[in-house]
Amino acid sequence: MTDLGPLNYFMGISVTRTSSGMFLSQKKYATEIIERADMAGCNPSRTPVDTSTKLTSSGPPVKDPTAYRSLAGALQYLTFTRLDISYAVQQICLFMHDPREPHLAALRHIIRYIQGTLHLGLQLHASSISSLVAYSDADWAGCPTTHRSTSGYCVFLGDNLLSCAVYMSGNPVQHQRTKHIEIDIHFVRDLVTKGHVRVLHVPSRYQYAYIFTKGLPTVLFDEFRTSLSVRTAPASTAVGC
Incomplete structure (x- = not known):
């Protein structure tokens, strides 16, 4: 070399x-x-x-x-x-x-x-960080402490997800298109019901993705x-x- x-x-x-x-x-x-x-x-x-x-x-x-x-x-x-x-x-x-x-x-x-x-x-x-760290959806879903800690934040959703999120937060019935959602994820609905989480609309000017x-x-x-x-x-x- x-x-x-x-x-x-x-x-x-x-x-x-x-x-x-x-x-x-x-x-x-x-x-x-x-x-x-x-x-x-x-x-x-x-x-x-x-x-x-x-x-x-x-x-x-x-x-x-x-x-x-x-x-x-x-x-x-x-x-x-x-x-x-x-x-x-x-x-x-x-x-x-x-x-x-x-x-x-x-x-x-x-x-x-x-x-x-x-x-x-x-x-x-x-950057001062010398190691690579990666997290997947499975890591998040598999750690109740981690993903439930996100309840401390407001839930921000874009134009395409807003109506679906509002509907799901008020109606937990399983449908063909939502059967992949794990039961424990529905803890968000309980927080919405209690008023601890708000489903908000995010204007396009803030949708960097x-x-x-x-x-x-x-x-x-x-x-x-x-x-x-x-x-x-x-x-x-x-x-x-």
Whole structure:
């Protein structure tokens, strides 16, 4: 084995070390994708998704499905540091088996967005924790002390879950679609009944996970993107490691 020194470039990802952590960028790789798509002179887009249209399986087939799949695959690799395009790329990859012209238009829309945001990358912050810790749903459900301790917090649910949560909190009858819910989880209903827990609606502007599940208007998208630590490269303050 050979010690190549501090990491600075690996598999298309450049690494810039700063006093606060590391900045990962795939600018060079993203530029190559734009050139492969023959879109070097395209006008940039503010967001990666056109919120006025919804992709379906209809439309004329693309002339070169292989090129479509190649570009879609390249965009998938770009999501390592560009988490902000994850939803848009996932949508075009749903149609890789039979790409149509609307899908190609959506792919080109993503590239137009990348064209205007080549300067963005992923900021990783330094941490004093040296070990990896992971918890699964099973860990939470299997520990009564842990998951019952969450009753000390208000229950926040989004648009899609609100009506279901209100219904379930008032009607504990098991149905076909809720039979997977364990009996002990229904302790939440008792807390709702006693007034210890409130089921609240959370406005879209606070639903940060939406950046992974739907197309967003520019203002919301820009704000949520920052929460992913996808940002401009920091000032040149590289330090040794």
